[in-house]
Amino acid sequence: SSWWKSVEPAPKDPILGVTEAFLADPSPEKVNVGVGAYRDDNGKPVVLECVREAEKRLAGSTFMEYLPMGGSAKMVDLTLKLAYGDNSEFIKDKRIAAVQTLSGTGACRLFADFQKRFSPGSQIYIPVPTWSNHHNIWKDAQVPQKTYHYYHPETKGLDFSALMDDVKNAPEGSFFLLHACAHNPTGVDPTEEQWREISQLFKAKKHFAFFDMAYQGFASGDPARDAKSIRIFLEDGHHIGISQSYAKNMGLYGQRVGCLSVLCEDPKQAVAVKSQLQQLARPMYSNPPLHGAQLVSTILEDPELKSLWLKEVKVMADRIIGMRTTLRESLEKLGSPLSWEHVTKQIGMFCYSGLTPEQVDRLTSEYHIYMTRNGRISMAGVTTGNVGYLANAIHEVTK
Numbered sequence: 001s002s003w004w005k006s007v008e009p010a011p012k013d014p015i016l017g018v019t020e021a022f023l024a025d026p027s028p029e030k031v032n033v034g035v036g037a038y039r040d041d042n043g044k045p046v047v048l049e050c051v052r053e054a055e056k057r058l059a060g061s062t063f064m065e066y067l068p069m070g071g072s073a074k075m076v077d078l079t080l081k082l083a084y085g086d087n088s089e090f091i092k093d094k095r096i097a098a099v100q101t102l103s104g105t106g107a108c109r110l111f112a113d114f115q116k117r118f119s120p121g122s123q124i125y126i127p128v129p130t131w132s133n134h135h136n137i138w139k140d141a142q143v144p145q146k147t148y149h150y151y152h153p154e155t156k157g158l159d160f161s162a163l164m165d166d167v168k169n170a171p172e173g174s175f176f177l178l179h180a181c182a183h184n185p186t187g188v189d190p191t192e193e194q195w196r197e198i199s200q201l202f203k204a205k206k207h208f209a210f211f212d213m214a215y216q217g218f219a220s221g222d223p224a225r226d227a228k229s230i231r232i233f234l235e236d237g238h239h240i241g242i243s244q245s246y247a248k249n250m251g252l253y254g255q256r257v258g259c260l261s262v263l264c265e266d267p268k269q270a271v272a273v274k275s276q277l278q279q280l281a282r283p284m285y286s287n288p289p290l291h292g293a294q295l296v297s298t299i300l301e302d303p304e305l306k307s308l309w310l311k312e313v314k315v316m317a318d319r320i321i322g323m324r325t326t327l328r329e330s331l332e333k334l335g336s337p338l339s340w341e342h343v344t345k346q347i348g349m350f351c352y353s354g355l356t357p358e359q360v361d362r363l364t365s366e367y368h369i370y371m372t373r374n375g376r377i378s379m380a381g382v383t384t385g386n387v388g389y390l391a392n393a394i395h396e397v398t399k
């Protein structure tokens, strides 16, 4: 008898399923504004110049040894500086337990497993909505989930008062998942002032903040500015966790380069926590991939390559911001009866358009436009070549 006859086909991933459908569509007019991967104005994936140069420098490298379980120490140190600041006292005082991970997903999952093992009774509060895979990650780590209000459908902005109520009403010492910047899927971020209020309330409630920072640099074009929420929490004395990823801001998607860090009380606790993170990684994947870590280190340790990277990440962010303006203006020029202010108010890779699933289905069936059914538009897929077509289609299904 077959061993696996009881295995059912897994449900289609809401995001990756869109790309599959797009690829299967023969229409020359098709437009993919589904998956959150950057495309240039010709709709093509981009390998950053700084990455090409790093590749050249690494070419022919004869080093193929295993990395330690915690990954490349150099890459981790350089990565912590991006999140905590070049002159962070926490880095100097060796209070941060940090390991290289399998990109941002791996950092979130390693943290979830660590949370399950070392805070066994704890839950995680996850924003509504969030990146769909967050639910899978903490579910598979067997950490019970709660949700907290985040997006306000009527204003297509932040439901700040409901968020603060949920933070206030959660039991003292609860774990919260926060998007550091460029919230996925809504593109809605708290203002600096709101982050300060959230941080103060977290302090009063002794909550734990876990920041998922998958888009640092992609929101404003300035990585330091995009880390503002984290800096506010650090200034207020929070011992936070952070997931970092180079998938989007360095275009290292398939290289799977990320970092998990946990700010501890003191160096001794940091050593203990890091050793336990490594202990979790060992039976999962033993040690993380080498090449992507070498690319990141080559870029960030060389002042010239780092400044080239900063220029290139700003170019990507600016192109997306430009497309937001063009899409909004195109819809307004078509005489749309709806407000499209949110298209330019939201930030980062995604626009939470407010389109209903039925309207999304019409965009796909009638116009060969592909996006997730929650109406999320990956602005990276919008180009000067397709923005007019996209605006017209959206107008047709919403007028």
Ligand SMILES: Cc1ncc(COP(=O)(O)O)c(CNOCC(=O)O)c1O
Pocket: 015, 034, 035, 036, 037, 102, 103, 104, 105, 106, 131, 179, 184, 212, 214, 245, 246, 247, 253, 258
């Ligand atoms: C909030 C968030 N965290 C973490 C990640 C993990 O990214 P990675 O594991 O590639 O670093 C992602 C990647 N999202 O994928 C693009 C999409 O939603 O279409 C993310 O959006």
